[in-house]
Amino acid sequence: MASEGKPVNPPGTYLKRQDLERLPGLIRYKPSVKYLFAAGEALSRFLKGLKEGKILGVKCPVCGRVYVPPRAYCEYCHVPTSEWVELPGTGVVHTAVVSYIATDRSRMEKPEIVGVIRLDAPGYREDSYEFAGLFHKLCGVTPEQVMDGSVIGMKVKPRWKPPEERTGSITDIECFEPVEGGEQ
Numbered sequence: 038m039a040s041e042g043k044p045v046n047p048p049g050t051y052l053k054r055q056d057l058e059r060l061p062g063l064i065r066y067k068p069s070v071k072y073l074f075a076a077g078e079a080l081s082r083f084l085k086g087l088k089e090g091k092i093l094g095v096k097c098p099v100c101g102r103v104y105v106p107p108r109a110y111c112e113y114c115h116v117p118t119s120e121w122v123e124l125p126g127t128g129v130v131h132t133a134v135v136s137y138i139a140t141d142r143s144r145m146e147k148p149e150i151v152g153v154i155r156l157d158a159p160g161y162r163e164d165s166y167e168f169a170g171l172f173h174k175l176c177g178v179t180p181e182q183v184m185d186g187s188v189i190g191m192k193v194k195p196r197w198k199p200p201e202e203r204t205g206s207i208t209d210i211e212c213f214e215p216v217e218g219g220e221q
Contacts, residue, residue: 079107082121088205090197094158094169096120102160105169124169126195127216128156131170133188135180150175150183154193154213176212192216 076084083106086093094103095118097111103122110117133152139145151174158169182188193213203209
C-alpha cells in the first residue's frame with residue numbers, strides 16, 4: 038500500500054546493467070535504420086513546385102478552399118481536390134516564436150524566429166482560424182518584435198534559394214521576410 042504519496046516498488050527481481058551484460062546469449066547490435074518515405078501524388082507536385090520557385094495548392098471544387106500543403110480531398114466537403122492553383126507566396130504572420138533550439142536539439146547562440154504564415158489564398162474568411170499556411174523561418178524581424186507582438190499580422194513574402202540550389206524541399210524557401218511597408 039502506498040503511504041503518503043511515496044512510490045511503492047512492485048515485487049520482483051531488479052537487474053542492474055552489469056547483471057544484464059552477464060546474461061548468456063547477449064548480442065550487442067546497433068541497428069542502422071534507413072527510412073524510405075513516399076510523398077504521394079499531391080505532396081510530390083507541391084515539392085516540384087517549390088523547386089521551380091512556386092507555392093502550389095489545390096482548390097476544392099465545392100467550397101473553394103485552397104489547401105497548402107495540398108490534400109487529395111477537401112476536409113470539409115469530402116470531395117476530391119483536383120484544381121491546382123499557384124499562390125503569390127505572400128501572406129501574414131499568424132504566430133511567431135523565438136527559438137534557441139536547433140533541429141538537432143542543440144542550443145543555438147543566435148536564435149531563429151519561426152512562425153506560421155497565413156498565405157494569401159482564396160476560400161477563407163479573414164476572421165477564421167482556418168487558412169492555408171506554412172510553418173517556416175522568419176528573417177528580417179527581431180526577437181523584440183516577436184516579444185512585443187508587432188510581428189503578428191506583418192505582411193511577408195518568401196525568400197527563395199537560387200534556382201541551382203533548390204532540391205524540391207520546403208527549405209527551398211530560405212525564410213519569409215517582411216514586404217516593404219509590410220504591416221497590415
